[in-house]
Amino acid sequence: MNDWWSLDCRALDETARQQALARQRQLTKPYGALGRLETLAVELAAMQGREKPRLERLAISVFAGDHGVVAEGVSAYPQSVTGEMLRNFVRGGAALSVLARHLDAPLEVIDLGTVQPLRLDGVRHLRLGPGTANMAQTAAMTIEQCDAALAAGRDSLRRAAEGGAQLFIGAEMGIGNTTVASALACALLGATPAALVGPGTGLDDQGVRHKRRVIERALALHEASAPLDILRKLGGFEVAALCGAYLACAQAGIPTLVDGFICTAAALCATRLNPGCRDWLLFAHRSAEPGHAALLQALAAEPLLDLGLRLGEGSGAALAVPLLRQACALHGEMATFAEAAVSDRPA
Numbered sequence: 580m581n582d583w584w585s586l587d588c589r590a591l592d593e594t595a596r597q598q599a600l601a602r603q604r605q606l607t608k609p610y611g612a613l614g615r616l617e618t619l620a621v622e623l624a625a626m627q628g629r630e631k632p633r634l635e636r637l638a639i640s641v642f643a644g645d646h647g648v649v650a651e652g653v654s655a656y657p658q659s660v661t662g663e664m665l666r667n668f669v670r671g672g673a674a675l676s677v678l679a680r681h682l683d684a685p686l687e688v689i690d691l692g693t694v695q696p697l698r699l700d701g702v703r704h705l706r707l708g709p710g711t712a713n714m715a716q717t718a719a720m721t722i723e724q725c726d727a728a729l730a731a732g733r734d735s736l737r738r739a740a741e742g743g744a745q746l747f748i749g750a751e752m753g754i755g756n757t758t759v760a761s762a763l764a765c766a767l768l769g770a771t772p773a774a775l776v777g778p779g780t781g782l783d784d785q786g787v788r789h790k791r792r793v794i795e796r797a798l799a800l801h802e803a804s805a806p807l808d809i810l811r812k813l814g815g816f817e818v819a820a821l822c823g824a825y826l827a828c829a830q831a832g833i834p835t836l837v838d839g840f841i842c843t844a845a846a847l848c849a850t851r852l853n854p855g856c857r858d859w860l861l862f863a864h865r866s867a868e869p870g871h872a873a874l875l876q877a878l879a880a881e882p883l884l885d886l887g888l889r890l891g892e893g894s895g896a897a898l899a900v901p902l903l904r905q906a907c908a909l910h911g912e913m914a915t916f917a918e919a920a921v922s923d924r925p926a
């Protein structure tokens with residue numbers, strides 16, 4: 580079946596939510612005093628179907644792909660960096676590699692198609708082409724490539740579920756993908772590039788103006804309105820894979836932590852393909868990429884962190900995991916008023 584993404588998403592467990600809420604009222608603190616850590620623990624309880632949610636087992640998948648639109652001069656870095664970073668991910672030197680190691684989380688590295696074909700041990704090579712086509716001239720992906728990229732994300736999530744993951748992080752690497760995410764965001768939100776386009780890896784003002792014009796050309800060329808068509812014409816391999824992974828998380832009932840600008844554009848696309856998946860998305864941070872705020876607003880998302888990050892590669896999501904773990908630890912391990920013989924009433 581090729582429209583697997585429209586199948587029902589798992590419903591949240593309202594009984595577990597009520598149990599977790601009742602527990603929060605009994606813990607030795609004024610109710611509400613732990614702010615969002617309380618609501619996060621309750622939200623995770625409803626997702627995991629247990630009064631005391633757990634986050635020991637994580638799964639992180641980094642999806643990498645190149646973008647034909649880079650030929651238009653829209654990135655501060657050369658396209659070869661995407662493939663070079665694949666090696667860095669598996670050798671353990673990328674920011675995400677370090678963070679995953681410190682979280683004790685397995686890191687799956689997936690090559691969906693870089694400009695130079697690579698064979699690297701430790702990389703799952705699922706190459707769909709030498710990068711996408713240039714969206715300023717033609718559709719970025721064929722129907723087959725877009726389907727295969729969505730399925731690659733879904734399959735990562737299935738492997739994560741088989742390994743017992745309690746939380747999934749989708750990460751991305753792709754020179755040029757802030758152009759792709761901006762174009763997708765404009766098309767999905769009906770916004771203009773002026774409102775959403777920023778410097779990405781580090782364009783100067785003139786570079787950002789040029790990037791805007793390239794995106795305007797791509798948007799004028801394609802006139803797509805259905806979300807799948809928008810994804811195919813303006814998206815990228817790694818963005819479609821993230822979209823597939825988010826949809827599969829919601830169908831499997833596994834919470835997922837969404838990273839920065841690119842991941843949020845993929846998440847918005849996922850909610851347009853299947854609105855039920857919104858319940859399973861947690862938002863890690865607000866990226867310094869200026870268009871991220873508009874995407875978060877469109878998703879009614881309040882991110883956990885605001886650290887001025889603009890790296891991508893899942894780094895913001897990985898950084899938010901300790902906060903989620905601490906929320907679960909407090910929720911699960913604090914004493915209740917009765918256990919600690921502490922008065923539970925304000926004077």
Ligand SMILES: O=C(O)c1ccc[n+]([C@@H]2O[C@H](COP(=O)([O-])O)[C@@H](O)[C@H]2O)c1
Nearest residue numbers: 654753755756757779780839840866891
């Ligand atoms: O996700 C973000 O918030 C983010 C913001 C700026 C840059 N990035 C990363 O930078 C790369 C894309 O930047 P660019 O300028 O080549 O479009 C890509 O590999 C992303 O992981 C990511």
Ligand SMILES: Cc1cc2nc[nH]c2cc1C
Nearest residue numbers: 656660752780890891892
């Ligand atoms: C070096 C480098 C690392 C990255 N990680 C994610 N995007 C990136 C872009 C560059 C340029």
